[in-house]
Amino acid sequence: xxxxxxxxxxxxxxxxxxxxxxxxxxxxxxxxxxxxxxxxxxxxxxxxxxxxxxxxxxxxxxxxxxxxxxxxxxxxxxxxxxxxxxxxxxxxxxxxxxxxxxxxxxxxxxxxxxxxxxxxxxxxxxxxxxxxxxxxxxxxxxxxxxxxxxxxxxxxxxxxxxx
Numbered sequence: 001x002x003x004x005x006x007x008x009x010x011x012x013x014x015x016x017x018x019x020x021x022x023x024x025x026x027x028x029x030x031x032x033x034x035x036x037x038x039x040x041x042x043x044x045x046x047x048x049x050x051x052x053x054x055x056x057x058x059x060x061x062x063x064x065x066x067x068x069x070x071x072x073x074x075x076x077x078x079x080x081x082x083x084x085x086x087x088x089x090x091x092x093x094x095x096x097x098x099x100x101x102x103x104x105x106x107x108x109x110x111x112x113x114x115x116x117x118x119x120x121x122x123x124x125x126x127x128x129x130x131x132x133x134x135x136x137x138x139x140x141x142x143x144x145x146x147x148x149x150x151x152x153x154x155x156x157x158x159x160x161x162x163x
Contacts, residue, residue: 003138005038006079008099011070022070027106028062030070031094034078035110043136055123057090057112063147064108068098075099083141085133087124088114091143095154104158107151 015026022030039045050056070076077097084091089111096106116123125133141150 002042003136004079004081005042006077008075008077011072011074013072016072020072031108035080038080054117056117058115060111060113062110066106068105070105077101082137084143085137088122109147
């Protein structure tokens with residue numbers, strides 16, 4: 001099973017600022033849309049199915065860095081991975097690179113809270129979901145070292161690949 005799915009997206013004109021750069025707020029949309037695509041395409045998980053069952057996930061927070069601009073009509077590669085699982089929350093890492101995956105453009109961690117749609121209250125994941133989450137989570141990210149440390153690790157990995 002692919003634990004770090006990625007896909008290509010074209011930067012659209014309506015998502016750009018007057019300089020032809022992807023607007024900062026739109027990076028989040030591209031990341032979240034990519035993650036939804038990855039869930040559906042790689043794991044056959046449709047978020048609307050969960051919603052119909054009365055559960056969903058809300059964004060609790062984002063940590064995002066903009067390192068290089070994504071430009072109008074450019075193809076970018078977006079990779080996502082589940083990096084931490086807790087009974088009532090998830091932490092997902094998302095990486096945007098150029099099409100050749102040689103330059104990091106943006107990096108984001110998003111924390112999601114599992115909620116009951118009817119009550120709006122936080123709820124623990126089901127045992128079956130936790131089993132699934134453990135099967136797709138990557139285990140080589142030490143979140144205790146923090147976001148900045150992880151971003152530096154990724155940058156160093158990309159530099160080593162160029163050598």
